[in-house]
Amino acid sequence: LQNxxxxxxxxxxxxxxxxxxxxxxxxxxxxxxxxxxxxxxTASGIRRxxxxxxxxxxxxxxxxxxxxxxxxxxxxxxxxxLDSPTKALILxxxxxxxxxxxxxxxxxxxxxxxxYQAEDYIRNYDKFLEVYSV
Ligand code: TYD
Numbered sequence: 836l837q838n839x840x841x842x843x844x845x846x847x848x849x850x851x852x853x854x855x856x857x858x859x860x861x862x863x864x865x866x867x868x869x870x871x872x873x874x875x876x877t878a879s880g881i882r883r884x885x886x887x888x889x890x891x892x893x894x895x896x897x898x899x900x901x902x903x904x905x906x907x908x909x910x911x912x913x914x915x916x917l918d919s920p921t922k923a924l925i926l927x928x929x930x931x932x933x934x935x936x937x938x939x940x941x942x943x944x945x946x947x948x949x950x951y952q953a954e955d956y957i958r959n960y961d962k963f964l965e966v967y968s969v
Pocket of ligand 1: 872874883884886951
């Protein structure tokens with residue numbers, strides 16, 4: 836049984852100096868963070884992602900600018916907008932995802948539960964349907 840990908844809010848610790856937001860493994864995100872990467876300088880009109888995973892869970896946060904994410908777990912499709920450094924998407928492995936409508940200043944931070952392993956990716960949509968529809 837898979838969890839449902841969902842949006843959650845991260846508390847902002849703001850004061851007159853500005854804002855600060857904290858992410859802690861196993862505290863406000865539900866896994867141990869093994870890998871961090873960020874996507875930025877995305878060219879206009881680009882769509883990227885186009886994969887699901889076998890095992891990797893991720894959290895996506897647009898720490899600057901904004902983008903949208905298309906999610907498809909074979910039973911439902913949805914579009915979410917990441918437009919705030921306090922808005923996080925928990926992306927479960929069974930969601931085929933495509934990121935799009937990046938603003939030129941978008942920095943999309945991704946926290947992952949696993950190290951990079953090409954074998955954990957499902958990059959073929961028909962294969963994805965085979966693995967996850969049932
Ligand atoms: P890719 O998976 O194509 O990005 P996206 O899914 O966002 O479209 O990744 C781009 C390249 O970076 C690809 O050659 C794999 C490599 N890569 C790593 O080496 N380590 C990583 O952790 C990630 C996410 C990608």
